[in-house]
Amino acid sequence: MRLIFIDRNESSRANFYPLSYSRPIWDLRCGIRSLAEKIIARLGVSDIACFVPDTMAEAYRQKTSWPVNDLSSLCGDELFIVDGRVKAEGLPKTAQSGSEVTTDSEGNVLYARVDPSQAATLAQDDIDAFLSSAGRTLSRSERSVATWNYTWDLILANAEEIRRDFASLGRQGIEGVVEEPNALRGSRNDIYIAPGALVHPMVVIDAEHGPVYIEQGVQIHPFSRIEGPCYIGAKSIVLGAKCREGNSIGPMCRIGGEVEESILQGYSNKYHDGFLGHAYVGEWVNLGALTTNSDLKNDYTTVSVMLDGKHAIDTGSTKVGSLIGDHTKTSIGTFLNTGACIGAMAVLMATGKPLPKFIPSFGWYVEGVVTKGFGRTSLYKTAEAAMSRRGCQWTGADRAMWDAVFELTAPARNEAVRRGRIAMSK
Template identity: 35%
Template sequence: MWNTERLVDDGQICLQLRPLTYMRKLRELWVGLQTIEAKWMPYRKDIPADTYILGSVLPSPSLLNSLLQLPEETALYWNKQWIAYRAAAPSTNHTNIHYLQDQPAYIQYPEDLLAANHQALHADIEPNNVDPARYTAHGTTIIHPHNCYIDPSAQLNGTILDASHGPIHIGANVNLQIGTCIQGPAAILEGSVTNLGTKIRPLTTIGPGCKVGGEISASLFFPYSNKAHEGFIGNSIIGSFCNLGALTTCSNVRNDLKNVLIYDYHTNELRDTKSGSFGILMGDFVSTGIHTKFNTGTVVGNHCNISGSQFLPKFVPSLTWGEYPQVKPYRKDRAAENAAAWIRAKKQEIPENLPSIIEQIWKEEANARN
């Protein structure tokens, strides 16, 4: 039987998706209601056991058909990018190549992740015949309940769900507090909490174990992060174990309406996203102070503790500490202590290799901090 551990990384794509890929493999990226790895799980019995697949590729009927017909010792490519291959061991040297006729869905850049999340919200959410009367007694209004999935364990008090323009998923043990408004397509995943008056706008996924408030639009929150207070986050990707202070806000559209440029870890230069909307790309274990302001297309690395009364720079290297412009390198031991504290607070298991990962990040971004 094929194993999802054969969803493997590609070095260049991992760099292009930094800082998200410091702490996780490509297959562990979240899209829609689950990780890429989870999306491949239903097909384990069908795919040949010796098949290696690019970890950022999403399954589709067309791609699955191509995988089932792929001969041994042969690779599938889309243009110059390998998508899958059959071999006895992992390899980057492919001599026998077949080219796909249909473009596969795969993540190369952060903006691809947002686009894929938008599509997945429509594809992943399966309504479960919600009875509105069950929630009316608690002051909740559901518009187009036939387009909603609400887990029986979820708590909805004085909330409004508007699924008239897209489906809404409310996961197990979610707590939507009074005044929460959600416009679909959107998903609030297991164990997450919304604060009073939270506004979740379309095309948003709030991952498991998050606590959110204020206004969030067209964004993807990885598990166990907090944005508990007022402030706007739009067209953004927020990593795990982040904590955004009150009134932390980002711009997601340029005043001149031109395409947004973001820092690319692969080229160490700004790259055109070909999109007019992009807010923040934030790694894991980032904390911001109150009133922190991010400009359009800001990239923040891992293990940062930052604030500023002015707009922060468009690129904040990993392990940065302090209030801009007076910042300094975050001590590695303090960064590890802070990360462990947030992991414990979210009742998760601290990775044994956490200090070594921080050491790796420290070395890789040493020049960027100078």
Template identity: 30%
Template sequence: MNYILFDDSQIRNQLKPFTFIRPVADIRCGTLTIREKWEYQFSSKISCLTENYLAEKNTFDDSVKIYINGAVCPNKTIIEAILQLNEDESLVAGNDTLAIKTSKTLSFPIDYDAFNQQHFIGEITIIKQLPDIFLKNGEQIKADFQVITKDRKSQEINDPFTRIYAPENIFVEEGASIKAVIFNAENGPIYIGKNAVIQEGSLVIGPFSAGEGCIVAWGSKMRPNTTLGPFCRAGGEVGSSVFFGYSNKAHDGFLGGSVIGEWCNLGANCNNSNLKNDYTEVKLYNYATNQLEKTGELFCGLFMGDYTKAGISTMFNTGTVVGVSANVYGAGFQDKHIPSFTWGGADTEYVNYRFDKAIQVINATMQRRDKQLTEAEIAVLKHVHDLKQQ
């Protein structure tokens, strides 16, 4: 059986800036990305159907294929419902198409009306709006913890100065370093990835996940429902936030109710607001409508696209959206929406970030991890850059 995770065009637009450079299924919520969750379930690599400029080079024969909405997180009930579909049937919940079984090779965007609908009844976790990524992160850390640690034994924590509450809810991978830390997993699991480092004086409260090669800096306060993707570094106070991977917030400062893409950097003493002073619901820039839209949420922080950097002491207002490869700095609160490839800040004029300069800075950043942009990645970034100019 070929399993393919497809992008819904409306959801895809609503999840920008993160979907500018990735399919929806490569968004991280919990310890794993959505694609990784499905790969665990089916024990196989899974491809994605998305916009042409991001399209993977896949070839499919005429055998039956199961297309699954890339915004849907797996659970036992929905997997059973998907596997019970007959050919040319779709599984729907409300206005959302969850899955399709067909021998046809579909293209983006999918014509949902071509299939006979079967209605799904049961609980479902679907990432449809930006706040969903951090709002559903705690429950997904718990779900991923069960999948990743099943029938496996955690490495022991032997440091005599580390204090552990609910050790049965803590899993430590090989090579991790933990010294003089307080772990409290009474209200949710704590997952520490391979070769991660939790430095002295850190406080970590579950649900929490630190991926492979992460560093939690000295004296940090990692609050519940927080994920650090692989090779991230986090310091200061972080709560209810998701770092996709390879991003740094190495110094003091508060980050809450936020989502940070890959290869981002928050300078020393960067802070964000995640609650308005008048306690009213937060409005958030929506790429689908090109305007601020109500979120229905009181707590909502910063959404920072990939390859973006913020200078020291940068302040982000409640519900701020920053695009891909921006360079933001300056005193005072930044604009609520900062487009991709923008250079500037609150006390200076925002100007266009030259594409060649942006690529140079990205490569310099990646070189510190012995990586470089591929030609395909540069082409994707060029597409995003040119979209801004239209």
């Protein structure tokens, strides 16, 4: 059986902006694993292909060994097609057979099981036609599958997903180095420290209320407190941080200050003091010293988020911090508002006040207004420099993908820049 991940529907992808500008939804983290890793573990398959937005395909090929947007992957085997938003635990086990489909309320395929003979009868012009054909003609599954609908769903579920993934992975114990003196609280069965990880003296790892999973090559510097549930990805460094419960920190991050119930995709720096709570931070982000986000309103009402800069969406939660897209940088002393949506490739300069709740991608927030700043070329040079510092390469495919994001995000940015000019001229 071949597993086919799909992420082609722009309206559902938009609910995961700005994180989904540069990655398929299934690569987002929740708990210890990505959404894709959860689905793969659930189905137990190794033959995998995927379909992403065309503008992302070339860049994504650099990151995965799976065939990307290859129509031939739809032939020759039983297919299990899954939208990246689907929650793994609701999917049927692979032992079942026959063709069936489940769609969302708009008719988009959430998952479909297609046997080879049935696949041959479906439209083969392109993946969208294939999915549309599958949605119309396959027999309906009686199973309804739950989906992740917004980025904050992942944030709010993160602590519980760490617990679930920790139990599922079944690893425990100290295989790395823990230097004395230190304090490990809770059951040792709820702590996993991988080989090559180094915990310096004077560190508290508190697993009393949830497991702590520390990957290979992680360094935890003195005076850090790691409170479970928590996941720290490979080669990340924790620098005396107060890591409160519910954090998932991807690989190669630098973490200082206070972090709570947040997800960092990877390769991002929050090196210094400052609070990050109930946030989702993309890759290659740098949060300047004392950057702080609010995750709770003073009146304790639910937090709304503007993903497009126009329409507020009520998250239904009183605790939502910031959503921050890839390659965004904040200056020292930046204050991010509750439920702020900060686009990708943005540059934020502090004003001493909380910033607006929406900053468009590629926007430079300078002197209290959104400007075009030093432009796209400057941002790309910075991205290239940041990536090379971590041994990664900025490629032509990356540039092409971000050029497409630049165009996609132009309307919101142009409107913000226009307003900025007016404000600046007064």
